Amino acid sequence: MAPTRDVFVAVIGAGGVGKCFLSQLEDLTKRFATRPSSPRLSLIFVSRSTKSLYSTEYTALPYENLAAKLDGSTQKTLSLTEAVDYLAAAPAKVVLVDNTSSQAVADNYPHILSKGISIVTPNKKAFSGSYKLWQDIFTSASESGAKIYHESSVGAGLPVISTLKDLVDTGDEVTRIEGVFSGTLSFLFNSFAPTEGSGGKWSAEVTKAKELGYTEPDPRDDLNGLDVARKLTILARLAGLPVESPTSFPVQSLIPKELESVASGDEFLQRLPEFDSQMEETKVAAEKEGKVVRFVGSIDVGKKEVKVGLENFDRSHPIAALKGSDNIISFYTKRYGANPLVIQGAAAGGEVTAMGVTGDLIKVLERL
Amino acid sequence: MAPTRDVFVAVIGAGGVGKCFLSQLEDLTKRFATRPSSPRLSLIFVSRSTKSLYSTEYTALPYENLAAKLDGSTQKTLSLTEAVDYLAAAPAKVVLVDNTSSQAVADNYPHILSKGISIVTPNKKAFSGSYKLWQDIFTSASESGAKIYHESSVGAGLPVISTLKDLVDTGDEVTRIEGVFSGTLSFLFNSFAPTEGSGGKWSAEVTKAKELGYTEPDPRDDLNGLDVARKLTILARLAGLPVESPTSFPVQSLIPKELESVASGDEFLQRLPEFDSQMEETKVAAEKEGKVVRFVGSIDVGKKEVKVGLENFDRSHPIAALKGSDNIISFYTKRYGANPLVIQGAAAGGEVTAMGVTGDLIKVLERL
Numbered sequence: 001m002a003p004t005r006d007v008f009v010a011v012i013g014a015g016g017v018g019k020c021f022l023s024q025l026e027d028l029t030k031r032f033a034t035r036p037s038s039p040r041l042s043l044i045f046v047s048r049s050t051k052s053l054y055s056t057e058y059t060a061l062p063y064e065n066l067a068a069k070l071d072g073s074t075q076k077t078l079s080l081t082e083a084v085d086y087l088a089a090a091p092a093k094v095v096l097v098d099n100t101s102s103q104a105v106a107d108n109y110p111h112i113l114s115k116g117i118s119i120v121t122p123n124k125k126a127f128s129g130s131y132k133l134w135q136d137i138f139t140s141a142s143e144s145g146a147k148i149y150h151e152s153s154v155g156a157g158l159p160v161i162s163t164l165k166d167l168v169d170t171g172d173e174v175t176r177i178e179g180v181f182s183g184t185l186s187f188l189f190n191s192f193a194p195t196e197g198s199g200g201k202w203s204a205e206v207t208k209a210k211e212l213g214y215t216e217p218d219p220r221d222d223l224n225g226l227d228v229a230r231k232l233t234i235l236a237r238l239a240g241l242p243v244e245s246p247t248s249f250p251v252q253s254l255i256p257k258e259l260e261s262v263a264s265g266d267e268f269l270q271r272l273p274e275f276d277s278q279m280e281e282t283k284v285a286a287e288k289e290g291k292v293v294r295f296v297g298s299i300d301v302g303k304k305e306v307k308v309g310l311e312n313f314d315r316s317h318p319i320a321a322l323k324g325s326d327n328i329i330s331f332y333t334k335r336y337g338a339n340p341l342v343i344q345g346a347a348a349g350g351e352v353t354a355m356g357v358t359g360d361l362i363k364v365l366e367r368l
Numbered sequence: 369m370a371p372t373r374d375v376f377v378a379v380i381g382a383g384g385v386g387k388c389f390l391s392q393l394e395d396l397t398k399r400f401a402t403r404p405s406s407p408r409l410s411l412i413f414v415s416r417s418t419k420s421l422y423s424t425e426y427t428a429l430p431y432e433n434l435a436a437k438l439d440g441s442t443q444k445t446l447s448l449t450e451a452v453d454y455l456a457a458a459p460a461k462v463v464l465v466d467n468t469s470s471q472a473v474a475d476n477y478p479h480i481l482s483k484g485i486s487i488v489t490p491n492k493k494a495f496s497g498s499y500k501l502w503q504d505i506f507t508s509a510s511e512s513g514a515k516i517y518h519e520s521s522v523g524a525g526l527p528v529i530s531t532l533k534d535l536v537d538t539g540d541e542v543t544r545i546e547g548v549f550s551g552t553l554s555f556l557f558n559s560f561a562p563t564e565g566s567g568g569k570w571s572a573e574v575t576k577a578k579e580l581g582y583t584e585p586d587p588r589d590d591l592n593g594l595d596v597a598r599k600l601t602i603l604a605r606l607a608g609l610p611v612e613s614p615t616s617f618p619v620q621s622l623i624p625k626e627l628e629s630v631a632s633g634d635e636f637l638q639r640l641p642e643f644d645s646q647m648e649e650t651k652v653a654a655e656k657e658g659k660v661v662r663f664v665g666s667i668d669v670g671k672k673e674v675k676v677g678l679e680n681f682d683r684s685h686p687i688a689a690l691k692g693s694d695n696i697i698s699f700y701t702k703r704y705g706a707n708p709l710v711i712q713g714a715a716a717g718g719e720v721t722a723m724g725v726t727g728d729l730i731k732v733l734e735r736l
Contacts, residue, residue, distance in 0.1 A: 027539045037510050142405050158709065159527045159534065166527065170726040171395045316689065324707050335719045339692050341526065345709035352703055358538040366735050 004036070006092040007365060008058065010045035010083070013099030014070060017122060017152075018048065020354035021099055026063040028358060039365055044090065045083065046070055052077045058090050080108055088115040093368050095361060098123050099354075110136040113146040118368065120360040122152030122353050127237070128230035128246050134237055147364045152356030154181065154231045155327050156347040163343060164238050164331065173334040174239045178298040181231045183325035183348030184222040185295040187214050190322055193283050193292045195315045202279035203272035210269065214325060214348070218265030223254040225295075228308045232297040236306050239299060243306060252309025254279075254295070286312040292320045318342065372404070374460040375733060376426065378413035378451070381467030382438060385490060385520075386416065388722035389467055394431045396726060407733055412458065413451065414438055420445045426458050448476055456483040461736050463729060466491050467722075478504040481514040486736065488728040490520030490721050495605070496598035496614050502605060515732045520724030522549065522599045523695050524715040531711060532606050535701055542607045544700040546666040546708075549599045551693035551716030552590040553663040555582050558690055561651050561660045563683045570647035571640035578637065582693060582716070586633030591622040593663075596676045600665040604674050607667060611674060620677025622647075622663070654680040660688045686710065 011022060025043065032038035042060035046053050053073045055061055078086060087094045096112060098105050098121035106126035109119060110133075126137060127150055141148045154160045167174055180186045192205045199205070206223075209215050215222050229246035236243045243249065253260075255268075256275040262268050286293040291312040296319060299306050313320040322328055327347035330340035346352055379390060393411065400406035410428035414421050421441045423429055446454060455462045464480060466473050466489035474494035477487060478501075494505060495518055509516045522528045535542055548554045560573045567573070574591075577583050583590050597614035604611045611617065621628075623636075624643040630636050654661040659680040664687060667674050681688040690696055695715035698708035714720055 024539055031539075037513070145405070157534075157538075157703075159531050159711075162530070163527050166525075166723070166727040166730075169730050170525075170723045171392055171399075172723060318686075318689075321684065321686075321689075326707050335525075335723060336714050339694055339714055341713035343527075343711060346704050346707055355534070355538045355540060355703060359534040362534075362537055 005039040005368075006042065007039040007368060008042050008044045008087070008090050008092050008094045009097060009361070010087055010094060011043065011097045011099060012047050012083075012105060013102075014046060014048040014067065015099070016350040017353045017357070018099035019067065020350035021097065021357050022046070022063070022066060024354050024358040025097075025361070028362070029063075039368075041365075044094075045087065047078070047083070050077050052083070054078070054086065058092075080105060084108070084112055084115060084117070087117050094118070095120060095364055095368075097121065097357060097361065099357065101125060103129065107133065109133075109148065110140040113137065113140040113148060114144050116144050116146050118147040118364050120149045120357055120364055122150065122156070122357055124153045124227075124230045124234065126150070127153055128233040131237075131242055131244050147367055149360035149364055150234075151360050152353045154234055155329060155343070155356075156349070157352040157355035157359065158327060158329070158343050158345050158347055160329050160343055161234070161238065163341065164235060167331060167333055167335075167341075168238065168240070172336075174301055174331060175334065176298065176300055176332040176340075177235055177239065177329065178296060178319075178332070178340075179329035180294060180319055180322055180327055181228045181297050181329070181347075182222065182295070183327060183346070184209060184214050184216075185228070186322055186327060187325040189292075189294050190324065192279070193286065193294075195292055195320050199283070201273070201276050203269070203276050206272060207269055210265075216265075218268065220255050220259075220265065220268055225251040225253050225308050228295070228297045232299060232306050232308060236299045236301075239301050241299070241301060241304055241306070249306040250309065251307075252295075254310075282310060291315065294319050294322075318344070373407040373736075374410065375407040375736060376410050376412045376455070376458050376460050376462045377465060377729070378455055378462060379411065379465045379467060380415050380451075380473060381470075382414060382416040382435065383467070384718040385721045385725070386467035387435065388718035389465065389725050390414070390431070390434060392722050392726040393465075393729070396730070397431075407736075409733075412462075413455065415446070415451065418445050420451070422446070422454065426460075448473060452476070452480055452483060452485070455485055462486070463488060463732055463736075465489065465725060465729065467725065469493060471497065475501065477501075477516065478508040481505065481508040481516060482512050484512050484514050486515040486732050488517045488725055488732055490518065490524070490725055492521045492595075492598045492602065494518070495521055496601040499605075499610055499612050515735055517728035517732055518602075519728050520721045522602055523697060523711065523724075524717070525720040525723035525727065526695065526697070526711050526713050526715055528697050528711055529602070529606065531709065532603060532699065535699060535703075535709075536606065536608070540704075541702040542669055542699060543702065544666065544668055544708075545603055545607065545697065546664060546687075546700070547697035548662060548687055548690055548695055549596045549665050549697070549715075550590065550663065551695060551714070552577060552582050552584075553596070554690055554695060555693040557660075557662050558692065560647070561654065561662075563660055563688055567651070569641070569644050571637070571644050574640060575637055578633075586636065588623050588627075588633065588636055593619040593621050593676050596663070596665050600667060600674050600676055604667045604669075607669050609667070609669060609672055609674070617674040618677065619675075620663075622678075650678060659683065662687050662690075686712070 029041040103125045229251045233246045297308045328344040397409040463486045471493045597619045601614045665676045696712040
């Protein structure tokens with residue numbers, strides 16, 4: 001049997017996903033400690049905004065009261081560059097877990113990977129920014145042998161990216177990807193245009209979703225479609241399309257032009273009822289065809305077309321029948337023929353997002 | 369950059385799945401040859417029933433006319449023991465791909481793994497036989513460091529086993545697994561009791577399915593429920609239940625008692641119409657509740673209950689709305705809450721089964 005391997009884990013970000021991940025990491029570390037064939041995990045660095053907590057001797061930080069210790073840390077706050085230097089000098093392999101949604105951290109991935117530091121992250125920015133950044137990331141990883149996994153950047157813990165990679169890597173031909181990629185917009189349309197009954201007014205549903213904590217602080221950050229466009233960018237690139245950016249294909253915004261520049265999310269919500277008739281018309285038009293309206297993203301690989309926006313579906317269609325804030329992703333491929341391979345389930349919330357990150361961490365550990 | 373690694377691949381079984389796999393392996397070998405970071409794959413052994421084809425010098429067998437060369441091979445047919453000795457002496461890591469459904473090959477997995485030979489396989493027998501064999505397999509793999517992957521043993525290429533493993537490994541609590549696990553029975557019930565219209569007579573649907581090649585040569589091998597019971601055994605064990613065997617829990621057979629011992633599948637089909645009224649009653653009883661009948665398997669992890677048989681579902685239930693010969697598998701877990709994580713799609717046929725095997729091979733190669 002091989003001797004125990006040490007692997008160091010560094011975590012940036014301790015918000016909703018970060019907190020859940022740290023709890024899952026603590027459990028994983030304990031389980032691994034009981035299995036001689038698993039590596040010994042040591043958390044050596046954790047940071048959030050301006051606070052850093054780390055072990056100068058590369059010994060494991062204790063998990064007890066970790067959040068409070070980070071809040072009260074008086075250690076020098078390391079810049080990203082300093083943190084990377086610190087990790088690169090570690091006497092064992094290092095996995096950096098980026099639980100932020102920071103573009104600045106994402107921009108540093110090529111550099112971090114070049115130092116042999118592996119990365120797991122739900123951060124969409126790295127994979128849906130410029131195509132050059134995408135190429136630099138995977139070139140850097142390939143050259144250094146460091147791993148980079150990002151399952152939770154699309155569909156949270158649902159096996160979306162791993163499934164698409166398996167299809168491509170085993171030589172299947174992905175012809176079309178279609179689905180509902182936003183938990184927020186899933187919830188909104190399942191309430192606004194349910195398959196049975198009539199649903200509420202659009203502005204009322206948006207307000208309710210915000211009150212339930214299902215939207216971003218400013219709901220326009222969900223309604224502009226950019227989050228969905230970022231996810232489609234990632235999937236399209238994995239399917240082989242060199243999509244330049246999430247704004248290089250048609251993305252329908254659900255924000256009325258007149259409200260694009262109002263100062264706050266609250267003002268936006270106050271004025272939204274003035275525009276209810278527009279969405280009502282959309283709903284009624286679908287109903288006249290016996291259908292319901294949904295906010296979907298789709299990729300036609302052959303035609304090289306990516307688009308995000310409203311479409312009408314038969315009430316019996318799986319996209320129409322979605323429940324709660326579930327996502328659904330259908331992969332149409334040569335091997336699977338007329339009926340797609342479908343993945344469906346919750347894709348929002350700290351626990352399931354962190355699950356995708358923890359699952360990726362395990363996969364990296366098995367490959368280091 | 370690391371120097372090129374050699375990995376040897378040995379393949380047992382060249383039937384429907386085996387042929388598709390060999391074609392996918394040829395493509396994979398070519399793709400890997402263009403990527404310096406991928407191992408160099410060499411097929412060194414292939415066998416089916418009494419024929420063996422292998423390279424005594426451990427050089428790669430050419431793919432050209434491989435099936436014909438195997439058919440016409442005059443090389444000494446190696447017994448399984450001889451084949452394992454030959455592979456264990458190879459001057460590089462070896463992955464054995466078992467594309468048979470042989471219990472004899474499965475019984476040898478612990479021995480094969482103990483020699484450091486990794487295994488990928490769609491063969492259900494190893495994982496759904498005695499619980500002792502299950503334990504011996506994973507103990508042997510853990511001790512030698514050899515890998516064993518079997519995605520295609522449940523749901524063919526659908527990411528069923530990998531998803532269940534991810535849920536368990538990341539610390540989620542799987543409470544219930546439910547689904548349609550047989551492409552044959554999916555097709556039969558979607559035709560016999562469709563959500564719209566009335567469907568045909570039971571015996572006519574079974575005959576049609578057989579004519580379309582959707583059943584085993586003797587349809588009783590599908591209708592006895594054992595294939596589904598084997599898949600449930602595998603999933604239950606992965607979820608933590610020490611299920612003793614696929615006959616240690618209730619499995620409903622759809623074979624009328626009187627036809628259990630008739631000599632042939634043809635005689636069975638001839639006499640099946642005598643028993644149509646039984647299945648018709650089942651269908652009508654479901655219809656009276658506004659439901660449709662389906663053949664499902666379910667695992668209640670908390671109650672430690674596994675069962676396979678007929679159940680009625682609302683017409684709007686995803687299990688009722690299944691199409692063609694699709695499978696659907698729902699994972700209910702603590703993290704996912706009320707709405708399950710669902711995987712759906714085709715789970716029969718050589719290409720999609722081989723895809724699961726090829727995907728597993730890639731995962732093993734990344735971990736060797």
